[in-house]
Amino acid sequence: MIHSTAIVSPRAQLGRDVSVGPFTIIHDDVVIGDGSTIDSHCEIGYPTALAEGAKLEIGAKALIRSHSIFYAGSRFGERLVTGHRVTVRERTHAGANFQIGTLGDIQGHCEIGDYVRFHSNVHIGQHSKIGNFVWIFPYVVLTNDPHPPSHVMMGATVEDYAAIATMSIILPGVRLGQGCLIGAHSSVNRDVAPDTVAAGAPAKFVCNTNAVKLKDGSGRTAYPWRHHFHRGYPEAVVQQWLAEAAALANLS
Amino acid sequence: MIHSTAIVSPRAQLGRDVSVGPFTIIHDDVVIGDGSTIDSHCEIGYPTALAEGAKLEIGAKALIRSHSIFYAGSRFGERLVTGHRVTVRERTHAGANFQIGTLGDIQGHCEIGDYVRFHSNVHIGQHSKIGNFVWIFPYVVLTNDPHPPSHVMMGATVEDYAAIATMSIILPGVRLGQGCLIGAHSSVNRDVAPDTVAAGAPAKFVCNTNAVKLKDGSGRTAYPWRHHFHRGYPEAVVQQWLAEAAALANLS
Amino acid sequence: MIHSTAIVSPRAQLGRDVSVGPFTIIHDDVVIGDGSTIDSHCEIGYPTALAEGAKLEIGAKALIRSHSIFYAGSRFGERLVTGHRVTVRERTHAGANFQIGTLGDIQGHCEIGDYVRFHSNVHIGQHSKIGNFVWIFPYVVLTNDPHPPSHVMMGATVEDYAAIATMSIILPGVRLGQGCLIGAHSSVNRDVAPDTVAAGAPAKFVCNTNAVKLKDGSGRTAYPWRHHFHRGYPEAVVQQWLAEAAALANLS
Structure with missing residues (x-):
């Protein structure tokens, strides 16, 4: 399952059933x-010397799409999935089920939780801290x-469940509260309160997130x-989330 | 004309005089x-399973520059030209003479007309509909x-001859009217009328497009x-366009 | 030091101790x-015919990282350093110690001085003129x-020591004065005076650059x-810069 044109270092440790495509280099x-x-x-x-001897550790069941580059010195939980041509530098520490879209550029020296999803072409500066279930858009x-x-260096902090819409910039040291939404094309220079929309x-504060209605005719x-x-x-x-939603509906 | 290092599937159907460069894979x-x-x-x-068995069809006289990735399940008319490292996903249907600049990222499931030109680094979300002779800038x-x-999913619609200047974002479901111009660094959340400038x-509406003068000293x-x-x-x-311009000049 | 899979033209002129990695093509x-x-x-x-026969000249001690593309017809002084997957087109003329971050896209036909540093994912349009010691961010x-x-074509001009922060756009023909700072997420449509902040x-003018205090507790x-x-x-x-700073401190 190692293609004949791939160049795999004998020092690299590949688990069982690892597949390596053509023209790929594993250091x-x-x-x-x-x-x-x-x-x-x-x-x-x-x-890179900046890895300070740390290995690149990629958990089981990863899918790294073509033309991607990962530096030594980072680690990822299980089921990492990437788009094409992502670049991930040293000392990026991410949990399980991390998704990085095509062209993503992670500068390293950052902490990322579980189930985080980056759409295409996001740029994550050094010293960023990202929680769990966060979404970041193109x-x-x-x-x-x-x-x-x-x-x-004052990295941004993004708490659990926050979503940052397309072409927004988070300025140094800003904290985005749990479950907040940053509208598209925003420049965020102050902390954003949990479960609020800023744009x-x-x-600036726009409304609480629960004031945004789904445009699917459901009224939810x-x-x-x-x-x-x-x-x-x-x-x-998902069951936990549904239970949470049901409890909330009973309250109101 | 197939380089010796290229990997070309025997199932791929290549026309006459097709050239394939080094280290390229054709599935x-x-x-x-x-x-x-x-x-x-x-x-x-x-x-990709999302191609649902559809082939990738690239018309005659295409030029696909290096490091580009095309998914199965899309089709293109004649004379497709791309820059480097473009990514085009499944179910992208484009007409003839389509140009995609370097780093372009087309998410698939979209319709694109004839003579459409994307400059570098554009991102086209799924369900976008783009007419003919449209220009989209970096x-x-x-x-x-x-x-x-x-x-x-509410894709944007871009009508014929529209031009979208650099670093603008078109929000979901917006329709850009024929011949309109979107100024650079704009965030467009409402439909734009034909032949108007919005920025x-x-x-917001700025002026009719014909109020913008050429900065070439011509006064046109x-x-x-x-x-x-x-x-x-x-x-x-071009002859048709020149006739249209002459008729307009006679009117005024 | 030429990897066995690299394809190097016998017409290319490589200096002493030049290293060429796997799967790289040198025309x-x-x-x-x-x-x-x-x-x-x-x-x-x-x-490219647009090089008009000019060679690509890369000075001594360059480091070009993986997946990068350089066209014929450009030239660079010593110690060029690039990130990954940069694209540099013809007739780009840069001085010594130029750094181009990952995903940089230089459209060519531009002039760049010494010690210029581009962070990731910058796009430099044709006919841009960039001085010395300039910083351009993602x-x-x-x-x-x-x-x-x-x-x-009205290229922008960026004078020595200017810094352009993340996700800003410089509109055609604009001149950024020496030592100015463009705030993040700006759209610059007029000239910016030397040593001022515009955002x-x-x-618009925000303040003189020396009114911005370092957030390191130093009060400087x-x-x-x-x-x-x-x-x-x-x-x-650096010694020259420190002498300049000392002279300034003595003045105030």
Whole structure:
């Protein structure tokens, strides 16, 4: 399952049933879990002194699509899925079921929880902290330097269930509260309260998220999104979300 | 004309005089028209269940530049031209003379007319509908989900001759009228009338397009652009545009 | 030091101790200086008639990271460093110590000075003029067409020491004065005076740059950045900057 044109270091540790596509390079300091697929034209475990000797650890059942580049010194839980040509630098630590869309650029030195999903072309600056079940949409940038260029690094923090819509920028040190929504094309320079919508440049409070109605004719609220959007989440988690929604409906 | 390092499926159907560059992969479900060139490091016909068995059909005289990825299940008319590292997913249906700039990311499930030109790094969400002779400039995003994440998909519609300037975002379900111009760095949340300029965030009416003067000292109006910009269009089409311009001049 | 899978034209001129990675292509009209490293999956010297016969000249000690593409007809001073998957077209003329971040897209026909640093994913339109010691941050676009599409090309000018923060767009013909700072998410449609901060859409004067304080507890001003940020600059240059800072401190 290793293509004959792939170049795999004898020092790399590949689990059982790992597939490696044509023209892919796997460097020395790499550990890949069982049942993972690495597509063509990838470069996995790109060496860097900044990894400080740490290996690249990719959990079981990963799917890394073609033309992607991962540096040494990062680690990922099970079922990592990427689009094409993602770039992930050293000291990126992510949980299980992380999805990175095509062209994603993760600068490393950041912490990412479980079930986080990045759509295409997001840029995650160093020292970002991202919780669980977070969604980040295309062309969003998380920054870190309040007066570039400088040595001051103030990463953004994104709490669980938050969603950042397309082409928004999160300025250094900003905290996005649990379940908040950042509207498209926003520039966020202040913290955003949990379960609120902020939008604009600079972003301002718009409403509570539960005031946004689903445009599907149901009359239901669109947030928390976990009450109606379940694609790709495990059954146990979805049941918990449905129970939460039912309890909320009984309250009101 | 197939490079010795290229990997071409025996099931792929290549026309006459098709050239395939080094380190390029052509998968099973691919039909490429006569006289086409596929550069190096490409992946053509990436398999996906979402193609539902449909082949990737690329018309004659295509030029696909290096590091590009096309999924199975899309089709293109003659003379497709791409920049480097474009990504085009399944069920993208485009007409003739389509140009996609470097880094373009077409999410699939969309309809695109003839003579459409994307500059670098555009992102086209699923369910977008794009007419003929449309121009889309760098870092423009066409979105589709009014309250992400959700199952509601409302693609944008871009009518013939419209132009969307750099780093603008078109929000879900918006229709851009024929010949309109969207100013750079805009966020468009409402329909835009034909032959008008809209700009800002949120985008608002600025003027009719024919009020914009060409900055070339000629004193002529800059729109409709087809009255003065003809590079790469066929002679018959240009003659029609020139006749239209002459008729308009006689009227005024 | 040429990997066995690399394809290097016998007409390319490689200096001493040049390293070429796997699956990389080096075309005919290429001159690479001593001690340079070209990573894997690159395409160097992509042929184009627009180069008008000029070679691609890369100075000594370059580091070009994987998946990058350089066209024929450009030239670079010593110590060029790139991230991954950069695209640089013909007639890009840059000085020494140029850095281009991952996904950078330089459209060619532009002039760039010494010690210029682009972070990830910048787009430099044709006819841009960039001075020395300039910083450009992610998702910044320099445009050139005042009424797209047209034949009028008015490149932007960026003077020495200027910094353009993330996701800003510089409109055609705009001049950014020496040492100015463009705030993140700005759209700049007018010239910006030296040593001032401009921000917003459209960008407006905010303050003089020396009114911005460093967020490091030092109480010092954040600009000119050269008075406190020295990473990667040569000792002689840094000493000059420190002397300038000391003289300024004595004045005040």
